[in-house]
Amino acid sequence: MSTFTSLRLRYxxxxGRAQAIRDTLRIGRVDFVDERLTYDxxxxxxxxGEFPFGGIPVLVIETPDGKLCVAQSNAILRFAGRLAGLYPVDDPLQALKVDEALGVGEDINSLMAPSLHEQDTDRKMDMRKVLAEETLPFWMNCFDRVLAANGSNGFIVGNNLTIADLKLYWIIDWLTMGILDGIPKSLIDDFKNVVKWRNNIAAVREARLAQKSGG
Ligand SMILES: N[C@@H](CCC(=O)N[C@@H](CS)C(=O)NCC(=O)O)C(=O)O
Incomplete structure (x- = not known):
């Protein structure tokens, strides 16, 4: 089996796309360097050329055979989840549901990207109106139904915290924190399973992180 001697997360x-990875490694008590880059x-x-595909996050892994630098937030998150026990590797169906949610997270990030890059304010606000009134409610409704299908128990998959919860938790946190012009903080309010899930994950996350420092 391949081994490594150190991990460095660069973001x-x-x-953004790093916090679910940071949380996962912390909850799993996996040592890593949490490198915070400035924009410069x-x-x-x-x-x-330090980032294999030009974007971040990347994970730099020291192995006995040399250094690996790996991109793609979902790939890194799955790796972290395997190390931390937050990815259901022994249950292919549950792993599939986790993968589905991770893909949804990146779909939402991709849907947001054009408006983040738009420099013209009017065009940006037109895009945000469609996102706020149509696109994002559609995705939140789908998500609400996924949560209902899992028993409305406050988790996306099974009865425990997984990387799927952490990935979508941080995306919804970003969408509803009021920093994105035109996207209301009330975005999820009509979706009762999403609200319940969010409150649950906030509490479970806190408890699992605190368990780490207490343990
Ligand atoms: N699919 C990639 C996307 C990576 C990505 O676009 N990262 C953003 C930061 S969240 C970035 O590097 N943006 C700067 C750029 O592409 O110029 C992933 O999930 O890691």
């Missing part, structure tokens, strides 16, 4: 200061460091690193 920016904010939660990110630009310089990209120009220097």
């Amino acid at each position: 920016l200061e904010f939660p 460091q990110f630009r310089d690193g990209r120009a220097a």
Whole structure:
């Protein structure tokens, strides 16, 4: 089996695509360096070819055979989940449901991306109106039904915290924190399973992180 001697997660200061990975490694008591790049460091690193596909996060893994640098937040999150016991590797069906949710997370990120890059304010706000009134409610409704199908128990898959919960928790946190012009904080309020799930994951996450420092 392949082994490694150290892990370094490279991302920016904010939660973004890294926070679910950070949480997973912390909950699993997996040692890692949580490197927070400035935008200048990110630009310089990209120009220097430090990121395999130009984007972040990346995970730098020291192995006995040399250094690996791996991109793609979902791939890194699954790896972290395997190390931390938050990815149901022994249950292919549950793993499939987790993978589905991770894909949904990246679909939502991709849907948001054009409006994040739009420089023209009017065009940006037109895009945000469609996102806030149509696109995101559609996805929240789908998510609500997935949660109902899992028994409305406050988890996306099974009866325990998985990387799927952490991935979508941080995306919904970002969408509802009021920093995205045109996207209301009330985005999920009409979706009762999503609200219940969010409250549950906030509490479970806190407890699992606290367990780490107490343990
Ligand atoms: N599919 C990739 C997307 C990576 C990505 O686009 N990351 C953003 C930061 S969240 C980035 O590097 N943006 C800067 C850029 O592409 O110029 C992943 O999930 O890791």
